[in-house]
Amino acid sequence: MKALVVDDDRVLADVIAFTLRREGFEVILAHDGETAWRQWQAGEPNIVVLDVNLPGIDGFEVCRRIREQSDTPIILLTVRGEENDVVYGLDVGADDYVTKPFSPRQLVARARAVLRRVSQTAPQDAMQRAGGLSYDANRRELSTDDGKTHHLSPLEGRLIGYLMLNPNQILTIDTLIDHVWGPDGGDRDMLRQLIHRLRSKIEPDPAEPTYIETISGTGYGLNIPSESD
Amino acid sequence: MKALVVDDDRVLADVIAFTLRREGFEVILAHDGETAWRQWQAGEPNIVVLDVNLPGIDGFEVCRRIREQSDTPIILLTVRGEENDVVYGLDVGADDYVTKPFSPRQLVARARAVLRRVSQTAPQDAMQRAGGLSYDANRRELSTDDGKTHHLSPLEGRLIGYLMLNPNQILTIDTLIDHVWGPDGGDRDMLRQLIHRLRSKIEPDPAEPTYIETISGTGYGLNIPSESD
DNA sequence: CAGGGCCGTGACAGTTGTGTGACAAAAAAC
DNA sequence: GTTTTTTGTCACACAACTGTCACGGCCCTG
Structure with a gap:
């Protein structure tokens, strides 16, 4: 499940990206209209989270162009009080919108709702495979090649998910901490402990x-x- | 072609009625939820135009009740800026929505589109099956594969109905709350309790x-x- | 050989999440 | 009106999850 997040506020964009990744999305970022449009053409995402105010081509225009070619769900980010934006946005084909400020959880819920509505099919098969391992991010269950399945805690799930995304590579301690706890959480002790717990499972x-x-x-x-290979 | 128009703003209701009559509809009016519900039961209309904000029973509830018994197309009238209403409205079974203010012409166009769309698809009965479970939304009765049938409360019915619509998937707490209680209702305690009651049945x-x-x-x-199967 | 990082491991406590029963308020049925 | 059903609230026990700490082993360097 690929998501394109477009916002010129890089901090906010990162927060959104982090939240969506934690929910199992693969996230592409863009900070202006032109880039967003190219990114969309490059690898067609399953959902677009799109700020209205963008340098260059604005969000409406991006939305319209996408809509000309595809039914990809689009969620607009609008500033509270700009009701006209919302009306106009839905008019040019957006599926839903969220007014800033919003909680990341709210955005994710909305994204899922839209995906459910647009594609009646199963919303997400968040299944990852790597060698003999297969991990179901929804259930947080990991199956090893000996046929056993293990239930993982949320943090363990994030860790194995990220490792399986980058198999046979060395990931630095700081990188791992960032991906599991986010920019301001976590230290080395915690990672050590988490690795230990995951291994024991x-x-x-x-x-x-x-x-x-x-x-x-x-x-x-x-x-x-x-x-x- | 009979249309039921529900809006507590009598002027607006009249405008809509006038426009629809000019387009060949026979129009029934209601200005509150209770009346709307009675009118609908009295002479089942072919389409319902339904304001969300109503004195007494609100539009969502009317929509849900109608949907329990019939596939009659429903168009919601929502105030712009109340984005939650739209999402929730579609969730409880509305076919389309128009945000106020709107032009009468726009409404008519939507109505025709919805009628066209609905008449193409076969009407579906209110029976859901999933594995050994079958749920009759009309009677709110659920049969398990051991042959027993259980009477469910309205909320329990909504919950199991939604679960059966998405079997073998994990649905987040917030998604479930949204679907059962709507955008502004429900908390985690209530969901926990509801799950408990459903399980015990x-x-x-x-x-x-x-x-x-x-x-x-x-x-x-x-x-x-x-x-x- | 001593000391200092670094790592694995186990234990423990604090926090949060979940299942459950009881009970009151509210709604619906009668 | 009364009775029954349904729903919301609360408290409590228990489980899951996470962070913290201490200890011992390993490797490296001096």
Whole structure:
């Protein structure tokens, strides 16, 4: 499930992106109309979160162009009190809108509602695979290749989700902390503990980790036996 | 072609009525929820134009009641800026919405579009099936695969109906609250209680739920064993 | 060999989330 | 009007989740 987030306020855009990623979306960012339009053409996303006030091409115009080519759900971000924006936005084809300021949770709920409405099909198959592992982000259940499934806590889920997105790579400690706790949370102790808890659930022998490798002084990596590549 | 127009603003209602009559509709008027409901039961109209803000029973409730018994097309009239109303309105079964202020011509165009769309699709009965469960929304009775039928309360009915619409998926707490109570109602305690009551009716052993699964920190899901229908 | 990072591990407490029963308020049925 | 059903509120126990800390082992450097 791919989402395109467009807002010239980079901080806000990052917050939205973080929230959506945590909910299992793959997020592309853009900070102005032209970029947004190119990004949309490049990899057609499943949903667009679009600020109205943008440098260059404004949100309405982007919305109209997208609507000419596709039914991709579009959620507009408007400033409170600009009711005309909303009316106009829905007129040019937006599916829903959220007025700033809003809570990230609210936005996610809205996004899901729109996706549900537009595509009557199952909204999200948030299933990730990597080697013998498959992770269902909705249920937070991870299946190992020995057929067992383990229920993960929210943080464990975020961690394994990010690792499976970047298998066979070394991810630095700070990168991991950022992705699990966000910009202002988390320290090394917590990550160490989280890795420990995850290992104890998914490693056949936690003392000799198969999946999660430690690179001392740097970070961790998820080892996936390379199939015939 | 009979139309029921409901709006507490008598002037506006008259304008709409006039326009629709000019377009060949036979129009019945109502200015509050109770009257609307009675009028609808009296002579079942072909289409309903329904203001959201009504004295007494509000538009959502009228919409829901009508939807329980029939597929009659419903167009909601919402005030611009009340974006929640739109989302919730479509959720409880409205077919389309028009934001005030609007031009009568616009309303007529929408009405025709909806009528065209609805008449194409076959009417659906109010019976839902999912795995061993079957739910009759009219009688609000749910049958489990062990042959027992349980009478559900209105809220329980809405909850199970929504779960059965999205089986084998995890629905977030907020999504469920939105769907059962609407944009401004309901909190987590109430949902917890409702889940509890529903479980105690349909689960063979409420301590070990078969159907309704809990994902701590996220929400709930209806588990249906995938078998051949 | 000593000391200092770094890491794995276990234990523990604080916080939050969840299931459950009881009860009152409200609504609906009679 | 009364009675029954339905719904909201609250309290409490228990479970899940997370953060913190301490200890011991390993590797490296001096």
